Amino acid sequence: MNRILATSLAALLCAPAAYAQGFDVTVLGATGGIQDGNLSAFMIAPKGDPRAVTCDAGALVAGLIAADAQGSLDGITPPEGSDFTRIGHTLTEVIQGYLISHAHLDHIAGLIAASPDDSAKPIYGLASVHDDIRDTYFNWKAWPNFGTSGVEPHLGKYPATVLTPAEQTKVEGTGMLVTAFPLLHSGVESTAFLLEHGGDALLCLGDTGPDSVNGSGALAALWQAVAPLATNGALKGVIIESSYTSERPDDLLFGHLTPRHILAELGQLAALAGEDTLKDMPVIISHVKYSLKTGASPQQQVLDELQSMDTLGLRFIMPQQGALLALGAQ
Template sequence: MFKISSEAVLKKYIKGYLISHAHLDHVAGLIINSPADSSKTIYAITSCMEMMQKHYFNGETWANFGDKGNGYLIKKYHYQILNPEEETPITNTTMTVKAFPLSHVNPFESTAFLIKNTDAYALYLGDTGSDTTEKSDKLHLLWTAIAPLIKNKQLKGIFIEVSFPNEQEDAQLYGHLTPNYLLKELHSLSELTGKNALKGFKIIITHMKPPAENFLKIKAQLKRQNDLGLEFIFPEQGKRFEL
């Protein structure tokens, strides 16, 4: 089997970074690998980009590998602000991206990215709570925007987090989803698309938090509660899947 080195992936195949929010578990790899990386663009909404510049690439916590901010500017990374719901080309690719704000412990913002390549789309959501627990309408607005793409079979799949099993109390969700809340949100989506439109639709589950027993619980609960006929995919590192 042909193998690609990690260095080649980092320097050649990764064309840019879409940062949903600046919590350390989402940016630590980017920061630590920055000295060995090639020049490329970081894409984020304004609030996320400001956190990246203020707390990480600031010349103190870490060298400033960006082209703006404090300290000596190494200028390896170009900072590209994403304006919500505005289509932005992804440099050195044929893709574009639209950003949609999410609520991750309201009023803290995370981001969903709708990525387009020709006439096909994929949707990735950063960390998000449900509209119910966050007392927000951000997921409803996102579902409204993407429902036509599902009905037209242009959206190939949704990457979305389920951090905890159903046993986790609402007060300890900290802006995350459980199987119960994911299915509640997907039922809201089905009201916009029609239930049959989601049959066989791919939902890629991300961000399952340890311990390992939680992974098994989440998988079992999603399978048991799947009354929409969805295809749940649980990615494994190093294993390829297609949408």
């Protein structure tokens, strides 16, 4: 339901804003909830540069298989003589690291499953997220310790890069920078990641509830930080969750958003950034929970609600696993 190398490394890394081209987003996992193999994960790379990072990793290999089948990986070619398929090359060489918003299983299951055959690369996250990954999964009980701390022996495949809130950090092996902003999700710390490259920016939010319900003020702080990028046109898109339709009562959100709350929150961003600054901006809706019931799909219901209630002129995208989405391309 989608509605939608640079010639030298030096030129790529030093390109001025005028030459920025946006981002390619490959949907490795589109849903939340119970649809194993299709859980939250987005592979993100600057346009024209295949070196990528994922925002969450609920699905990895399953998502890459779906993307390859749809032709979304056609721009990626293993080098001559490589033993890897395109899927293997993408996992081990193209993906340079993982941004993990929080350690709930539907945001990290793909990483855990792929870890034995994956290449070494960093996991980026807030300190609390790294602690949860180490203590919950990489503990030699749930899974071998592929990290660099905790229960020994440390296999050391995934060194932890601890992100300081609101502090820009280089995404190693890519031309991107990332800034983490803490969010609140059902009693645990979640994260919004602001990726920047060549004057362009993309915002990817992990699970979070609205400020009006949880009272944290975390989203207000995020919008305050991101507003200047929306004002000057650098913000090329937002990935944000809507786990439920708007009929879901606030006391049963469990730290999630609905279309009504998404529009209220993005309205706060628009108020800070200036009138019409968000017009036509792509908004990718993640984490819609798969339903076992008959009737209209939750994805269709959420999209219909967003479009009918929107007064900001946003361009909503309901992603499908395997799709390649070009955001802000010139």
